[in-house]
Amino acid sequence: MNRNEILDKVTQIFHDVFDDDSIVLTDETTAKDIDDWDSLTHITLISEIEEAFNMKFSMKDVLGMKNVGEMLDILEQHQ
Amino acid sequence: MEQLLSFVQLKKLAKHPTDGKGKKLVLMGDCATQHLATAIQGTAMADGLNLTVVDTDYNLLDVLTLDEHSELFENAPDFVVIYMCTEKLLEKFRECSDKSKFAEMTMAQITEYWSRISSKLKTNILMFSFVEKDDAVFGFYGAKQPMSFIFQLKKLNCMLSQSASMTKNTFIIDLNQIALQMGMEQFSDAKLYYSAKMPVSLNALPAIAAHTIKMIQAINGRIKKCIIVDLDNTLWGGVIGDDGLEGIQIGELGIGHAYEALQHWLKDLKERGIILCVCSKNNEDAAKLPFTNHPEMVLHLDDISVFVANWEDKASNIRNIQQTLNIGMDSIVFLDDNPFERNLVRSTIPDITVPELPNDPAQYLDFLQRLDLFETASYSEEDRDRTRQYQAEMQRISQQKQYDSYDEYLQSLNMVAVVAPFDNFQVPRIAQLTQRSNQFNLRTIRCTEDDVVRLMNDKNNITIYFMLSDKFGDHGLISLVILERMDSETLFIHNWLMSCRVLKRGMEAFILNTIVNTAKKNGYKRVIGEYIKTPKNAMVEHIYEQYGFSPIGSNRYIAEVDSYKETRNYIKMKE
Missing domain, CATH: 3.40.50.1000 (HAD superfamily/HAD-like)
Structure with missing residues (x-):
């Protein structure tokens, strides 16, 4: 899967979790840019992405990710 | 488990606001419970159960159960769900100076929570069992070493069940069993606990919520028979x-x-x-x-x-x-x-x-x-006899065909009824009948065993249960009536329900005659009955009118004790 395909798949998960199909993600997107992205929803996101990509984030990943770009980096490395 | 919705699907369902008219549930725990609250709310929605779930803040069990103005008591919920997690338990175990007594000490604390709640609230307590996760300090030897965490943990779960069995309004949601079925790998994710104090993974939440709702439905009387x-x-x-x-x-x-x-x-x-x-x-x-x-x-x-x-x-x-x-x-x-x-x-x-x-x-x-199909919230000795009762019923039906008239058939049955006030011995059966009866139930008031005891001891009430037997066998306890003093001249039928096994035998007439006679003996002048409609009790919508009560208002009926005409039946009262 190339980075764009990963982004597409992650975008779909965001749409599902936030129940909002208008969300557009870029590398620079952070929690501040999306209204409901609080610590609780963050857990839901992480779990859903882990399930969809059949991988586990490390705790360091979970706490350290600064933006969507870093999330995509991790997913790319996990392939 | 069959076809559980995912957590994200449940979350979407949980967004729809409830109308607040249904039952209320307060969730409290010594771990993060927000996601669990969402999952329970969503599952209730999916199951068509009108339930409002109120989540409380992290680790406030003491405050919530001690302060009478706390969120717990202000909400006066029908159900209190308590989730104490194994991770927190291990922290307490480390601090405990007498480790071999840890289970007893913890159980005392839990019982204290239960009684604080029950002393101020008429509610059902649903307590999660502890997930039996070994701390691997003693290795497998821990299973026989009283100083080990796993030894105390297993003992505590046994004690939970034992204590709950002695407390009628307390039920156990067996979280340990859910973890066992799912496997620990699926059930929990350590980083979620370290980062968010969540002891279970998101994938486990739908199953936990499903068990919780099943338990609530069973308490509400929605059971498989x-x-x-x-x-x-x-x-x-x-x-x-x-x-x-x-x-x-x-x-x-x-x-x-x-x-x-x-x-x-x-x-x-x-x-x-x-x-x-x-x-x-x-x-x-x-x-x-x-x-x-x-x-x-x-x-x-x-x-x-x-x-x-x-x-x-x-x-x-x-x-x-x-x-x-x-x-x-x-x-x-x-x-x-x-x-x-x-x-x-x-x-x-x-x-x-x-x-x-x-x-x-x-x-x-x-x-x-x-599939957890046969959840129940009660069990009595009479449950065991049910098959025999239905077989006797089949015999009755086949005999019925031999008589020319139904009256003649009823006479041939030699029916005898026991009429008696509620007693301690019958409390479990009485509570169960209130939970099981849907069709012949005038006001559909569900009671736990504690509720029954309360009703029985209230001086304003006259309680009566009815047992019926005939030549084919014993039906056991088949009907309940609770009469409540409205004023010095009036008795109100607080509830009347009957098992459908004995419909159309004349028991309806026999019971109403008994009610009016009881009123008379106790010096009352009139009896008022009420019908509260549910999706299932249309069968008894007109029963008071059919047996000579007069309508007052839309769903109330009155009988004057002196002029009431008894309806004939073929049931003898046991002396």
């Missing part, structure tokens, strides 16, 4: 009509052990009070042959309440069984190996539960056991 089974390739391998008695697989032959295990389970359910019926496309003689003549059959004819074997379509046969038993379709489970029959029954009878059995009969039992 009957299981109807097909025969060929469901109860035994092969087709009795083709393979003959020697050819069917049950016990040693072929894959017979799989069917044997299923039959044992069905028999255990029957012993617990689930009604067992047969519905099979077969000649009746052939269908009954294994039950009477096969040495390895576990089930026998006297385990079966209604036995139907013919060539009619199964949906019609099931409807007939349901009418004979007089229970709701939604309390019936139908087992059949044939996908065609399953679909037919499912599509023509939407309320019935038809499990999608796996292809391999060896998987039947495990699959069915995981």
Whole structure:
């Protein structure tokens, strides 16, 4: 899967979790840019992405990710 | 578990606001419970249960149960769910100076929570069991070492069950069992606990919420009462009509052990009070042959309440069984190996539960056991007799055909009723009847055993239970009446409910006569009854009018004690 395909798949998960199909993600997107992205929803996101990509984030990943770009980096490395 | 929604789906459902008119649940724990609250709310929605879930902040068990103005008491919930997690327990265990007494000390603390809640609230407490996760300090030796965490943990779970069994309004949601079924890898994710104090993974939440809602539904009286089974390739391998008695697989032959295990389970359910019926496309003689003549059959004819074997379509046969038993379709489970029959029954009878059995009969039992179909919130000795009662009912129905008039038939039954005030011995049966009766229930007030005791001890109430027997057998305790003093001249029928097993025997008349006579004896001038409509009790909508009460307002009825005309019946009161 190339980075764009990963982004597409992650975008779909965001749409599902936030129940909002208008969300557009870029590398620079952070929690501040999306209204409901609080610590609780963050857990839901992480779990859903882990399930969809059949991988586990490390705790360091979970706490350290600064933006969507870093999330995509991790997913790319996990392939 | 069958077809659980995912957490994200539940979350979407939970967004829709409830109207606040239904039941209320307060969730509290010593871990993060927000996601669990969402999952329970979503599951209630999906299950059509009007429930508002209130989550409380992290680790406030003491504050919530001590402060009478806390969120817990202000909400006055119908259900309190307590989730104390194993991770927190381990922290406390480390600080404990007398480790071999840890379970006792913790149990004392938990009992303290329970009694603080119950002293201020009339509610049901649903307590999660502890997940038995070993800290691996003693290794496997820990299982026999009282100083080990796992030893104390196992002991604590036993003590939880024991304490709950002595506290009528306290129920255990067996989280440990859920973890066991799911496997720890799936059930929890350490980073979620370290980063967010969440002891369970998101994937485990739908199952936990489903168990919680099932328990609540059982307390509310939504329980399965009957299981109807097909025969060929469901109860035994092969087709009795083709393979003959020697050819069917049950016990040693072929894959017979799989069917044997299923039959044992069905028999255990029957012993617990689930009604067992047969519905099979077969000649009746052939269908009954294994039950009477096969040495390895576990089930026998006297385990079966209604036995139907013919060539009619199964949906019609099931409807007939349901009418004979007089229970709701939604309390019936139908087992059949044939996908065609399953679909037919499912599509023509939407309320019935038809499990999608796996292809391999060896998987039947495990699959069915995981569905949690037969949840219950009570158990009494009389449950065990239910099969015999329904069999007697079948005899009555066949005798009925021999008499010219129904009156003549009723007279021949030699019916005798016991009329008595509530007593401690009958409390479990009384509570259970309030939870099980849906159709003949005038005001549908569900009671726990504690509620029954309260009603019984209230000086303003006159409580009466009725038992009925006839020449075919004993029906046991079949009806309840609670009369409440409204003023010095008026008695109000706070509730009246009756088991549908004894409909149309004259018991309705007998009970109303008893009510009016009781009022008279106690110096009252009139009796007022009320009907509160539910989706299931249309049967009794006009009962007070039918028996000579006069309507006042839209759903209340009155009888003047002196002018009330008793309705004739053929029931004698036991002296």
